[in-house]
Amino acid sequence: MGDKSIFSLPLQRAVGILLSDSHQLTHHVSGDFIGVKIDSRLIQAGDVFIAIKGKQVDGHDFINEAISQGAVAIVVSEDFDGCKGEHKVPLINVPCPQHAFGKLANLWRTELFKGKVIALTGSNGKTTIKNMLKSVLQIRYKTGSTEGNYNNELGLPITIFDLPLNCDYWILEMGARHIGDIDYLCRIALPDITFVSNIGHAHIGEFGGRKKQLQAKSEIFSYGEVSLLDRDSPHDELFSLGCQHKKLDNIITIARKGIRNNEEDINVKWDFVEGESIFYTAYGHFRLQLNCLGEHNTHNAAWVVALADYCGLNKEEIIAGLSRVQPQDGRLQMIPCKDFTIVDDSYNASPESVEALLKIKHSSDRVIMVWGDMAELGDKQAMQEYHQCVAEKFIHYRIDWVITYGDYAYQTCLHGQSISEYTQFKHTENFFEIKVLIQKIIEQWQRENFDENASIYVYLKASNKMGFAQLTELLIEQ
Structure with missing residues (x-):
C-alpha cells in the first residue's frame, strides 16, 4: 500500500466514464475521490464504494456502512432502488458494478x-x-x-x-x-x-x-x-x-x-x-x-x-x-523435521508440476510421496486418466512409497498397485492416518539400516483445495 493522500481524481471524471453505459444519477457530483473499494470495511474517507453482488455476500447490503466510513459515491446495479432519497452521497446506477470497477481501475492506471x-x-x-x-x-x-x-x-x-x-x-x-x-x-x-x-x-x-x-x-x-x-x-x-x-x-x-x-x-x-x-x-x-x-x-x-x-x-x-528469493509456502518449500525433510509443493498440482517435483529427486534419496487430487483437468473420465498416468511417473522416478488421499488420487493408488514392482502404494482416509503411516515406514527403514548417506524426504503434492497446509502442520508436530 502506498500513500494515496497526494493522489486523487475528479469524481465527475469517474462518473463520466460510468455514464457511458448509464444515465441514472441520484445526486449532483463534485469533488475528488482517492480510491475505490468493494469491501465496505476497508473504506477510507474519499473512496468510492462499488456494491458488487457475489455468491455469498451482496455489497448493496453494506451501503450505509460504506457511507458512514466516508465513501463519497456509491456505484450500484441498475436494478437497485433501495432508499435512494435517504443517502447523502451520489448513488450511480450501472448495468454491471463489476465492470464499473474495472473501468475505474483503468482510469486510475492511465491517469495517475x-x-x-x-x-x-x-x-x-x-x-x-x-x-x-x-x-x-x-x-x-x-x-x-x-x-x-x-x-x-x-x-x-x-x-x-x-x-x-x-x-x-x-x-x-x-x-x-x-x-x-x-x-x-x-x-x-x-x-x-x-x-x-x-x-x-x-x-x-x-x-x-x-x-x-x-x-x-x-x-x-x-x-x-x-x-x-x-x-x-x-x-x-x-x-x-x-x-x-x-x-x-x-x-x-x-x-x-x-x-x-x-x-x-x-x-x-x-x-x-x-x-x-x-x-x-x-x-x-x-x-x-x-x-x-x-x-x-x-x-x-x-x-x-x-x-x-x-x-x-x-x-x-x-x-x-x-x-535473495525464497520459495513461498507450498511451493517446493523445504521444511526440516526430526527424521525427515518435508518438501511441501502442495499449493497446486498439475501433471507438469508433478514432474517438476519428481525431477529434484536424487538417486540415493528415500522418498515418501503424499499425493492428493489434482483439480480442473476436465470431466470425470479425463480426471481419472490423468491421475492414473501420474502413478507411472512415480514408478519411473522410483519413488519408494506413494500415500494417496482423495477420490481421484485413489485411482492413482489402484493403477500403481496393479503395475508396480518397486514403488509401494497405499490409500488413506485422513491426515492422522498419513502421519502414522509415514512414521511406520521410516521406522522400518531405520531398522533395515539403509544407506547412511541417504536422505529421507516426504513430498507433499496436491491441489490447494485438498488442504495439505493442515497436513504440513500435523507432520511438523513432534
Whole structure:
C-alpha cells in the first residue's frame, strides 16, 4: 500500500466514464475521490464504494456502512432502488458494478500511474516469476506487484488501487479460465510488457480443451510494446503470430542452451547442471544456485534475467536479486523435521508440476510421496486418466512409497498397485492416518539400516483445495 493522500481524481471524471453505459444519477457530483473499494470495511474517507453482488455476500447490503466510513459515491446495479432519497452521497446506477470497477481501475492506471506495467500469465510459475522479478527489479527501481491470488476480474482492479502510484514498475499476474478473460484484464491494465510463462494442464477443463486454453492465453500478446517468447515452447509459432503487430526488435527471446540448432536470435540462454542455474547473455554468462529448487525454476529465472537485462540491470544486480528469493509456502518449500525433510509443493498440482517435483529427486534419496487430487483437468473420465498416468511417473522416478488421499488420487493408488514392482502404494482416509503411516515406514527403514548417506524426504503434492497446509502442520508436530 502506498500513500494515496497526494493522489486523487475528479469524481465527475469517474462518473463520466460510468455514464457511458448509464444515465441514472441520484445526486449532483463534485469533488475528488482517492480510491475505490468493494469491501465496505476497508473504506477510507474519499473512496468510492462499488456494491458488487457475489455468491455469498451482496455489497448493496453494506451501503450505509460504506457511507458512514466516508465513501463519497456509491456505484450500484441498475436494478437497485433501495432508499435512494435517504443517502447523502451520489448513488450511480450501472448495468454491471463489476465492470464499473474495472473501468475505474483503468482510469486510475492511465491517469495517475506513470511507470511501466509488466503483465504475465501462464499455467504454472506465475507467482514464482513475479517474486523473482520483483526482487531483481527492486535492486534499482521502485516496484510493486500482485499480492496473493489477486489476479482475476476483481483481484486485478483491487491490486491497481492498492499499489503505490510512484513505482517505476508494476508486475501484474493475470489468471484466466475462459476465452476473453486475459483480454478483459489487459484492457484494464494496459500492459507495456507481456509474456506467457508456460502452458500446462491447469484449468484445462474449464477452458474446454487445449485449443481454447491457448487462444485465451494468446490474448496477452495483443497488448504492450514488448513481449517475451520461449523459443523452446511447442506453442512458440502461435505466440509469435500473436506478436505480429510488434516490431522484431521488440521481441525478447529465451531458450535452453543446446536445444535449438540456431541460437543467434536468443537474448538469454539458460541451463541447469547439477543443481546450478547457468545463464548466457550478451554480456557473458554467470551461474548461481537458486533457493527455489528444480530446473523449472531455472526456466522461471530465465524470464527474469531477460526482462532485467531489458530494463537495464547488470549481471551483479541480477544475481543479487535472484539470490535473495525464497520459495513461498507450498511451493517446493523445504521444511526440516526430526527424521525427515518435508518438501511441501502442495499449493497446486498439475501433471507438469508433478514432474517438476519428481525431477529434484536424487538417486540415493528415500522418498515418501503424499499425493492428493489434482483439480480442473476436465470431466470425470479425463480426471481419472490423468491421475492414473501420474502413478507411472512415480514408478519411473522410483519413488519408494506413494500415500494417496482423495477420490481421484485413489485411482492413482489402484493403477500403481496393479503395475508396480518397486514403488509401494497405499490409500488413506485422513491426515492422522498419513502421519502414522509415514512414521511406520521410516521406522522400518531405520531398522533395515539403509544407506547412511541417504536422505529421507516426504513430498507433499496436491491441489490447494485438498488442504495439505493442515497436513504440513500435523507432520511438523513432534
